[in-house]
Amino acid sequence: MSTTATDQPAIAGGKPIKSTPYRKEKRYGDEELKELKEAIDQGTLFYAAGKKVHELEKQFAAKHDAKFGVACSSGTAAIHAAVMAAGVSPGDEVIVPPITDMGTILPVMWQGGVPVFVDLDPQHYNMTPAAIEAAITNRTRAIIAVHLAGNACDLKAIKQIADSRNITLIEDCAQAHGTTYDGKPVGSFGQIGCYSFNEFKHIACGDGGLVTTSDEKFAKKIRLSTDKCYDRSPGVADRNATFQANNYRMTELQGAVAIAQLKKLDSIVQRRQSWCGRLTKRLGDLPGLQLPKPIDGGTHSYWFYMMRVDPPKLGATADQFAAAVKAEGVPTSAHYIGKPIYKYPLFLNHSAFDHGDHPFHSVDYGKVKCPTAEAILGTCVVLAVNEAYSDEDLDDTGKAFERVVGHFQGKRS
Numbered sequence: 001m002s003t004t005a006t007d008q009p010a011i012a013g014g015k016p017i018k019s020t021p022y023r024k025e026k027r028y029g030d031e032e033l034k035e036l037k038e039a040i041d042q043g044t045l046f047y048a049a050g051k052k053v054h055e056l057e058k059q060f061a062a063k064h065d066a067k068f069g070v071a072c073s074s075g076t077a078a079i080h081a082a083v084m085a086a087g088v089s090p091g092d093e094v095i096v097p098p099i100t101d102m103g104t105i106l107p108v109m110w111q112g113g114v115p116v117f118v119d120l121d122p123q124h125y126n127m128t129p130a131a132i133e134a135a136i137t138n139r140t141r142a143i144i145a146v147h148l149a150g151n152a153c154d155l156k157a158i159k160q161i162a163d164s165r166n167i168t169l170i171e172d173c174a175q176a177h178g179t180t181y182d183g184k185p186v187g188s189f190g191q192i193g194c195y196s197f198n199e200f201k202h203i204a205c206g207d208g209g210l211v212t213t214s215d216e217k218f219a220k221k222i223r224l225s226t227d228k229c230y231d232r233s234p235g236v237a238d239r240n241a242t243f244q245a246n247n248y249r250m251t252e253l254q255g256a257v258a259i260a261q262l263k264k265l266d267s268i269v270q271r272r273q274s275w276c277g278r279l280t281k282r283l284g285d286l287p288g289l290q291l292p293k294p295i296d297g298g299t300h301s302y303w304f305y306m307m308r309v310d311p312p313k314l315g316a317t318a319d320q321f322a323a324a325v326k327a328e329g330v331p332t333s334a335h336y337i338g339k340p341i342y343k344y345p346l347f348l349n350h351s352a353f354d355h356g357d358h359p360f361h362s363v364d365y366g367k368v369k370c371p372t373a374e375a376i377l378g379t380c381v382v383l384a385v386n387e388a389y390s391d392e393d394l395d396d397t398g399k400a401f402e403r404v405v406g407h408f409q410g411k412r413s
Contacts, residue, residue: 009407010327017400018329025388027204031263035256045252047071048232053255057210059262060195065188066212068219071228071255075174075196077248078209082192083142084245085218086168088113090358092141095164096126097339098373100146103196104172105341109352110136113141114360117342120368124295125149125306128223129157136161142168147176147186149306150202152298155189157180162190169196170363174209176305178201178269182297187212192222197254202268202301203261205254205285271387272302275394279305282398286405288314305383306336308376314409324407331384335377342368 008014012211031355034327039045039052047053053071061069072078088094090112098117108115118131125148143162145153162169169190173179177195179186187193193213197208211222224231226248229241280291290308296301309318316324322334345351347365352358385396 002365007403007406009324009403010329011324012407014403016327016329016395017403020392020396022331022386022393023388023390024386028257028260031260032257035260036253039070039252039256047181047249047252047255050252050255052252052259053250056250056255056259056262056282057213060210061212061369063262063265064185064193064212065214066193067214068212068216070219070222070226071213071250071258072209072211072248073173073250073254074103074207074248075194075198075201075209075224076103076107077246078194079104079144079172080110080246080313081114081148081211081222081248081300082170083107083111083144084225084243085192085213085221086142086170088141091139092143093137093139095127095135097131097144097146098342098368098370099125099148099337099377099381100172100341101337102341103174105148109358110142112359114363115347116140116153116363117340117368117370117373119372120376121154122372122376123290123293124153125152125376126151126153126295127158129154129161130366132158133161135303136165136167140165140167142170143190144170144172145190146172146174147179149292149328150176150179150301150303152176152179152181152186152291152300155186156296156297159189168192176203176301177303178265178299178301180299181206181295184299188214191215191218197258197261202272202303203258203265205257205260208250208254208258209248209259268387269301271348272385273300275387275389276300276302276305276385277395278394282394283401286401287409288316288405289401302385305385307381307383308379309381311379314405315411318379321386321404321408324404325381325383325400325410328404330397333382334380336380336382337377339377340370340373341372342369 010016057069088111094108171190171193173187174196193212195206229245231238318334322332325332342365
């Protein structure tokens, strides 16, 4: 592959490929306004007295093969409620991936739990069953399986491990709305599924979250965990708290918007899958790139499109490649979160509190090694994705990647 003088990349003085903005569409509209008006006309915006939050919970749970749904204020709150329901207490260990948002990890620490980071699959970027099994001790209380970027974990194997050890499996589906595994929605394999509705997820209500479960005992504790341990069941007004819990309530306004958004989810995911699937097909023969691949038996809902570069084959590092593609007008960046979470100062310095020890002080996180996770972050390039992207956007994106790869390949010859 070579680059002609008339096809110089933007970083070498050429004209950028992408001369028109990526297509956008209005995210919120008449559907959300209708639900919001109904919420306001109720005369209350408090979830326990209104209808919208309860309706969202019912609809979301049914769509995700769960008996119960509990809405809350964020995806982080959803994880915290799940961790509380699982009984995580000081000194308990919870197995987590090193590439995720801090919203996955902080709830473990708020319970006094100890995050145990395990390595990832080099192709799918999620925790491997072998790494999980090797990390289990007699202190392991839960596993949080994160479906990174919308690609499902190896749920069949992970569930088998968790069930055989009587360990609670929590699925973090914040980036995986609409993802399936073995024909079922992710979030329905573990005892608890957690979702986010923040402004940047597949569907949103500004901020919000939801927890699903088919276990009635878990459902009751999750509800209490989001409302200061107050039982607001119909006909009940019990403020006799039995454990420490947060105020993570969702308002009727958030619930109303989320109901309207939920109706759009299938279309959003289908369009992302179509656009990204066609992009993968177009880029499939380019040397030096490892393109995203759904796990066997699973689907990918593409919260973003993450690939890896092979610097010796490509002739460029992730930074060089991302910068060159971005110069063509295509929204790319390198390294995602930059470094594994166990390398954050919080863990290296044990700085959870201003003073006093947290149970995670027993772990020397400076000695934690997840070589595959570190290699992924060192070589990954992330392309922002939106369901509104057009065929023209797809063609321009493909041309930009082709031009940039051709440029770096040409420099090698």
